[in-house]
Amino acid sequence: MVVLGGFGLLSTAQATGAAPPPDPALTGNFGRMFRNLPPFAPPTDAVRDALMDLGRPGGIMDANDDLAAGPVALITDPNLQLINRNNPTHTAGVTFFGQFLDHDMTFDQRSRLGFPTQPIISQNARTPIFDLDSVYAGGPGGNPELYDPADPIKFLIESGGQYEDLPRDPINHVAIIGDPRNDENMMIAGMHAAFLLFHNHAVDLVRSENPGIPDNDAYVQAQRLTVWHYEWMILHEFLPHIVGQPVIDDVLTNGRHFYNPLHNEAFIPVEYQITYRFGHSMVRPSYRAVPMYARTKGSTQ
Incomplete structure (x- = not known):
């Protein structure tokens, strides 16, 4: 997470009228969309305390779910949903697809929580476009560990349980994927596995329609088909x-x-980093899920 000027959107230099830092010109760094917007509030102890109070247990952001009632009752008993109501138009998948999109656009591995960091010098480890680099990583050449040795243009995918799972280290069960965050919970792990499987089926389709096609060309076409379907879902289903x-x-x-963006060089605005966290409020107190795999270790249940 990138933190700017305490709790403002601009640095101290900008807030005091000093010359602003140069605009982001390098793809790969975060930047600002509203470069002349003043801070919402000064970074005082009183402001920090007020923000901490917003998120305290029992505070105004606490849904006060009766967790002692158990996960099944929290889903099935309407009397337990009077305050924290279900969204009537959103399925559970909307929340975790949103998390998947975030992992495809942003990955700040350097900024430290609680320490102000200038976005224009904070590197984004993801490309700022919807290209599934969190899935494909460096491709078969750059990240061969993600791909099947028996068919190197297809992803590895496990099925040791009843359903598909992410490929995992046989000793510590850590997922072998392009972005480790996509194993943070069972839902997003299943979504990542679905894209692995979709790509593999796309490879089969391309080969069936183009007998004798070289592997590199088949990979590129399958990747393009997968990304196109992904972008269609974003535009027509998610947004x-x-x-x-x-x-x-x-x-x-x-x-x-x-x-x-200046010079047509895309970047992820830090404003997105802040506002997109509304998705955290969409998480329900419990979910009914089909286990992805029959093992005791793996992604968080």
């Missing part, structure tokens, strides 16, 4: 739930209004 169809139609018709 209407989050921003609404009128906003999507306006952007597609009239273009972007605020996000204007």
